[in-house]
Amino acid sequence: MPAIWIIAKREINSFFDSLMAYILIVVFLGLSGFFTWLYGNDIFLRGQASLDAFFGISFWSLFFFIPAITMKTLAEENKTGTIELLITKSVSDWQIVTGKFLACLVLVAIALVCTLPYYVTVSKLGNIDHASVWGGYFAMILMSASYISIGLFTSSTTNNQIISFLLALFIGLFFQILFDVISNNMTGTTGAVFDYLSLRNHFDSISRGVIDSKDLIYFFSLITGGLILSEAMLSKRNWK
Amino acid sequence: MAIEIENLTKRYGLQNAVDNISFKVNTREVLGFLGPNGAGKSTTMKIIACFIAPHQGDVRLDNLSIHSNPDEIKRRIGYLPENNPLYLDMYVMDYLFFVASIQRVEKSTIDSRVREMVGVCGLSNEKHKRIGELSKGYRQRVGLAQAIIHNPEVLILDEPTSGLDPNQIVEIRKLIKELGKEKTVILSTHILPEVEATCDRILIINRGRLVADGSPSDLRKQAQGQEILNIQLETENSPATIKEKLMQLNTVASVESEGNGQKFFKVVSKTEMSSRKNVFRTCVDNNWILLEMTGQETRLEDVFRELTN
Numbered sequence A: 001m002p003a004i005w006i007i008a009k010r011e012i013n014s015f016f017d018s019l020m021a022y023i024l025i026v027v028f029l030g031l032s033g034f035f036t037w038l039y040g041n042d043i044f045l046r047g048q049a050s051l052d053a054f055f056g057i058s059f060w061s062l063f064f065f066i067p068a069i070t071m072k073t074l075a076e077e078n079k080t081g082t083i084e085l086l087i088t089k090s091v092s093d094w095q096i097v098t099g100k101f102l103a104c105l106v107l108v109a110i111a112l113v114c115t116l117p118y119y120v121t122v123s124k125l126g127n128i129d130h131a132s133v134w135g136g137y138f139a140m141i142l143m144s145a146s147y148i149s150i151g152l153f154t155s156s157t158t159n160n161q162i163i164s165f166l167l168a169l170f171i172g173l174f175f176q177i178l179f180d181v182i183s184n185n186m187t188g189t190t191g192a193v194f195d196y197l198s199l200r201n202h203f204d205s206i207s208r209g210v211i212d213s214k215d216l217i218y219f220f221s222l223i224t225g226g227l228i229l230s231e232a233m234l235s236k237r238n239w240k
Numbered sequence B: 001m002a003i004e005i006e007n008l009t010k011r012y013g014l015q016n017a018v019d020n021i022s023f024k025v026n027t028r029e030v031l032g033f034l035g036p037n038g039a040g041k042s043t044t045m046k047i048i049a050c051f052i053a054p055h056q057g058d059v060r061l062d063n064l065s066i067h068s069n070p071d072e073i074k075r076r077i078g079y080l081p082e083n084n085p086l087y088l089d090m091y092v093m094d095y096l097f098f099v100a101s102i103q104r105v106e107k108s109t110i111d112s113r114v115r116e117m118v119g120v121c122g123l124s125n126e127k128h129k130r131i132g133e134l135s136k137g138y139r140q141r142v143g144l145a146q147a148i149i150h151n152p153e154v155l156i157l158d159e160p161t162s163g164l165d166p167n168q169i170v171e172i173r174k175l176i177k178e179l180g181k182e183k184t185v186i187l188s189t190h191i192l193p194e195v196e197a198t199c200d201r202i203l204i205i206n207r208g209r210l211v212a213d214g215s216p217s218d219l220r221k222q223a224q225g226q227e228i229l230n231i232q233l234e235t236e237n238s239p240a241t242i243k244e245k246l247m248q249l250n251t252v253a254s255v256e257s258e259g260n261g262q263k264f265f266k267v268v269s270k271t272e273m274s275s276r277k278n279v280f281r282t283c284v285d286n287n288w289i290l291l292e293m294t295g296q297e298t299r300l301e302d303v304f305r306e307l308t309n
């Protein structure tokens, strides 16, 4: 078994062992189910079946849930000193970081898989644009991976989970909404740059089922950026 | 497997936590790394275990270097960090499985290896508990078990008995001694009896520098330098006369009368000389009755204090 997966597995077990995973999944399903089926939606009125409401609410609930998933990953190990144990095992810093990243992504993926029944039932109600549903799921995975990467980084900078959580939300907020707001108040190149930085646009275009390399590059840069910074924080012990 | 430490230097700010240290540990040697708090023991061990990189110098195991083969070195080393950090929410067995697989113990042997470690480290009654539920002594055993589970040739143990009660200390020392029969062991401590009880060789380190290197008895001898004899006589002669006569011996450097009994003397010989025979003959010649003559042992504690102050 590759080292990355061994690390990921331990992490996933600890999510489920601490009930954290169950609570997050249940709350996530409850919230998104509530909005998909009951709240201010016209699923039963419009003949057109869609999961737009579901993706709309998930866009925000994942934004808040992911820092809660990632906050513990490295901060707790920094605090208890177990990071020293892990690093002195036969693994590289990169494997530690990517293993933990993978674990968080698997947890989010499990939560998303649990929402597939929504898709199945909604699609029975009327015509549904299958491409845009899969695009929506794909966009959510990419968005989650980006925020996990950011959360992992903030977790690596501290030994306090709460600080990690708040810092991840703070950084995430820029990508989630602030860059968009800024770009609306700017013109020319600066406006275009902030517009490109805003995660919302890329999320929307992928969830329409249009896979553009421009959007993929955006997400992959965000993910690798976060991972590289996390690894850098781990190896910071050697900089002093 | 032999370990060579070459010119290791590690700075924290302006301070050299480890200052150009070099030494070699031979195969199956149990080396005690002794020094006061803040001497640089943990820093040196962290470097050997590939946790932190030195500013200068290298550590070699066979032909492997910490700079170019950290992965391979980590696999051949078992490391117990200071304060024994552990995943407290994990079950003992799960934890040992985790460590075994991450240290690339062959899959088919992981089961038997974990069971063996549980036996060797005396964890049979605790193996289904969470690590957080264990007493300190048992946590230390889990720490040792995770360090040796991949059967490393080298063991690095940073203060393995700190915080344990006397019975636990004796048990852990016994375990380390047993392990030392087939492994190269470096253990750090600031407790003197510990090195005497477990180590073949001692390195004393102070302010990041090596100040002594040798077996416990070597170090004692080295510090002793001059032989010191305590004698007790029964005679009518006055202490002054006795002193004068003893001073005439060509091996004697100084004589002091000790205590209030007036018949106890402390005879210090010249460097590298022994006065035992001469003192005996003088007693016979003068008809003094020699009630006692004992060599004064320099204690390791004195050596330690002298070197690290």
Ligand SMILES: Nc1ncnc2c1ncn2[C@@H]1O[C@H](COP(=O)(O)OP(=O)(O)O)[C@@H](O)[C@H]1O
Pocket (backbone or CB within 6 Å): B012, B017, B035, B036, B037, B038, B039, B040, B041, B042, B043, B044
């Ligand atoms: N992470 C660190 N940052 C700054 N200084 C450190 C750090 N770790 C150790 N030191 C300093 O380096 C010196 C050696 O520490 P250490 O190796 O832990 O000593 P020992 O284990 O012998 O007690 C001490 O003065 C300590 O304060």
Ligand SMILES: [Mg+2]
Pocket (backbone or CB within 6 Å): B038, B041, B042, B043, B082
């Ligand atoms: Mg120490």
